[in-house]
Amino acid sequence: MEVTPRLTWNEEKSLQKLLGNVSLRLLYKSSVHGNSFGTMLNKCSCQGSTILMVYLPNNVFGIFVLESYPEMSEHLKKPTTSFLLSFQKNKIMEMTAAFFNSTVDLIDNKLRFNFSQVQYVLLRSNTQNIFIPRLLGEKLGLTYDFKSQYTEYEVFRVEGMKDEPGYINRIAGATPHRDSLLAELRAYRPYADLVSEIRILLLGPVGSGKSSFFNSVKSIFRGHLTRQAIVGSDISSITEKYRIYSVKDEKDGKSLPFMLCDSMGLNEKDGVGLCVDDIPHILKGCMPDRYQFNPQKPITPKHPTFITSPSLNHRIHCVAYVFDINSIDNLSFQMLAKVKQVQKEVLKCGVSQVALLTKVNNCNGVLQDNFLQMSESMIYKSQVRDVNMMLGIPKSNILVVENYASEREMDPLQDILILSALKQMTRAADDFLEDLPLE
Template sequence: MEVTTRLTWNDEKRLQKQLGNVSLSLLYKSSVHGFGLRDMVQRCSHQGSTVTMIYLKTNIIGVFMLGNYPTLSKYFEEPHYSFCFLFRSKDNITGTDTFLLNMAPEIADNQLMYRLSDETFFSLCPNNKTLYLLRSVKKKLGLFEGRTMDPFIYGECEVFRVEGVKDGLSHIKRIMNVTQHRDRLLEELRAYKPYEDLVSKVHILLLGPVGSGKSSFFNSVKSVFHGRVTRQAIVGSDITSITEQYRTYSVKDGIGGKSLPFMLCDSMGLDETERIGLCMDDIPHILKGCMPDRYQFNPHKPITPQHSAFITSPSLKDRIHCVAYVLDINSINSLSSKMVAKFKQVHKEVLNCGIAHVALLTKVKNYNEVLQDNFLNMNRSMTSQSQVMQISKMLDIPIRNILMVENYASEFELDPVKDVLILSALKQMLRAADDILEDLPLAETGKLVPFCPS
């Protein structure tokens, strides 16, 4: 009889992604092979790196071991590193919290344990289906099942052989650090509030050529907050703009969650040819908050105050607070003089309106090289340095305001490294908007800003 895992197909794919695109082979399932420690160890010893999944009532605890399982005969003396993580299959999120167990596992008293001096951090006792975690480990993983000092009673335990782990410990530490940093960014953005609550939502306008990744960036942001890849905004690779309406997209914190305090405003693509793509005369109306959601763009004619949905007296909350110039990093060196001239024209209008601005470079294939190990700064790899300098010079934008992402396009699963870049870019946009809100004259922070034709 074939033994199958309790993990769903999606859960298993997420687990593989969590461990770095590895392959998994089920070695042991307690309900099939026996709940005894000997049953487990005999099937899992000398199998190389493994991940042990312990199914609690509402959570799954995972422990990755780099190297072989300890044996029943002796203490496991070779260098060994593990990390413990919380696998939230219910919320479609994995690795929301991790805890490095930089110590050797041992088997004693019918338990698989991690101990430092006299303190036991982790103890699994298959014979009575209990899991003990030190209080600090419980807190780190965000576990609140049962009383603080009580062991957990689990219903199932599975052990998988993990194949394809790259670069040993350094790779595992990097995965863990990326995941932790992504989760910190998520919490920070969930707690974000616009400066002095001057507006309820910051409006970020995405402007760029056809196919640069504007709609894909919104989809990517939404995907990270939903914990799965989503594709609400229509994207494509046509030579003409797929986006034909002005859209103001809100982002919810998970499916059915609360709306987050920012909106991403998607526009028609810029085109170097006149009367194709976004009409340049529409841009001031968008920036000043006169453009209604779902307005159908007309490349030949801009919106006018006579339009039935035209916002004639936009307030501060209606205006654009940050503009992101979205550019495919691979096409920067081939931008035509006409397209560069259009960007400069747009940038002049943005500066005249006193609006924050950043450049967002998309389709960064070497995105794994972009992040520094400490994640405090973005590292400009040699392959992207010339493009960054070119955009900085072209639009007179400080290098610190030039951001890099790799959007979700054809993928089906999230990548924590991509998530970090996407969330970091969003964070910088909100910071830029806050700087502008802080610098507004008092007269503009509480009064209506009447429409003024350019």
Template structure:
């Protein structure tokens, strides 16, 4: 008969997200296999990285141990790298990036862990007792007392992650930062309530990843991969209509206060791709949703759906130049000239602007350890300096993402880059709104 874990589907999903979509397989369940150190070691030794879940009355305490749980023959004071965390109600993960360097003590009735800063916890399986240092209780956000009876004790094998402490720490930190970014963006309101919705225009060469960026943003807010906007190839623009994409806060949630406006790709050949004469009208808010682009015939006020008197809410509040980081240094002189011509129009309209590099392969190397800023190595890359010099965009407004293309699951580090880019676009739009004259 199969043994069913106490861990719920929602909790397991939170843990898998925490670890970058690792898989969990139940090895040991105290109420089934016996509450003793010997029983646990017999079933869990030499199984690779494991996750121990200790279920308290209102919350769950967890420990991720990298590498094998030792056998009796290995000795019981062999150093191990471990991380502890807590699971709150509704599957919310709160984690602490402290490394527990040693499995200090194993007796017939006790497991004891200690960290370099002295935080200790002990487990007494036969007594169903968990003892935690009071600082650890506070840092993990636990409501229980330092010494608590637990309801169940389970150990899972963890597969699909690197046994690399730095990688695990980055993933766990990214999950925490992702949650904060989502909360900030869900609470976002445009500056001074001048408009109820920020409009961000995505402009860039064919195949640069404009539609994919919208799909990626929606995927993060929906917590699963989505492909609403059709995506073309590097050479063919599949976007032929002007599309205004809104994003819900979850599948059935309210619409968030921003719209991503997708445009036809730019092409270096004349009469192919987005017509530059359309851009002033797009920026001013004269072009309606689902307008069919014609590279040879730009929109005019005679078009039946032309918006003749656009208000501030109809205008573009931020332009994002979307560029493939792998081909920026190889832009043709014609494409560079088109981008400069567009940027002059953007500057004339006073619209906020950022550059968004897509197709970044090494997402985990982009951000510093605190995930708040890009590393100096990334900001000094030739692609960054090229766009900084060509368009005069400040380094703080040159952003990097790895859009979701072929993936089936979300990655917290990718999500942090996507959400950080969106937040910077909204901040740039707020600067634009704040700088408007009083009679706008």
């Protein structure tokens, strides 16, 4: 008889995001196979990596174990790479995880996962209780000793898992680092409160990923994938209007203090794509939102919506040149000349510059394990060097991302690259504001 797991589709997808490209196979379900931990261990021993899911009214706890559960005849004291995770069932399902090594005790009707002498998870089969002490609970967002009755538990075999403790450590650390970046950007305020929000202008060839970057940023702060800006890969620009996009925070619905300004794509041919003569007006804040670009004619002060006296708030505070990282080596002489022409206008206005390289094929291999620096073995180092030489932008301001395109679910590692890029843009904008002459 086929047994249907209680684990929801969303919970399974969240686990797959955390663990990588894995599949989950149900081994044991207490409401069907019995509540005895001894029976469970006999059925689940020597099965490879497993995850025990414990279901409560408002939470779901999971304990992932990299190595196999030992057979009952063996000692259960061998430390194994593990981590504990928790789903909070609120409006947007959130998952937190904490990485440990653990040993397992089975005494009578008690199953205990020991993460240290004072940190453990205890389950009692006779009362169907789970207990988590405060020291461990704090890592899962709980501020008290947690004790509750569970309704049932399930054990899944994790198939397709890399059998490497270092890999587990990395993926378990990705979500907390992503959350730390989110908190930092939510708390961001422009330098000296000179403006209420900074404006970041996205410039680059057609199809480089400008609109997709905005969609990716918005998705992360919304907590789900969204595609407000129209994207495409046509040889002509999909974006035909100048757009000034605000980013709202899902937590409180308020706009965050940074705006992303999307422009028409650059084209190597004259009279096609973004008109270079529009650049100074954009940088100075004279171009209004939703202005319809004319590739052959720039905006003029006679235009009815032209902003004649822009404030510092209207100005661009950081320019991000966006390139498809896989096309850097194939930029034509004409396109490079067009980019240089645009950069000349940016330099005249003294606006800070960064470069954004999109469409990386493997975001997992871009960052070191601490998520703070690019990996020494990153395969895109030559492209970073080429952009550095081409535009004179410091390597620390050349940012590598993988935008969300065809994905249906979000990925913490992908989020880290996008948020790290946005964080560096805010720093560049602050440099511009700090460097303004005193009035």
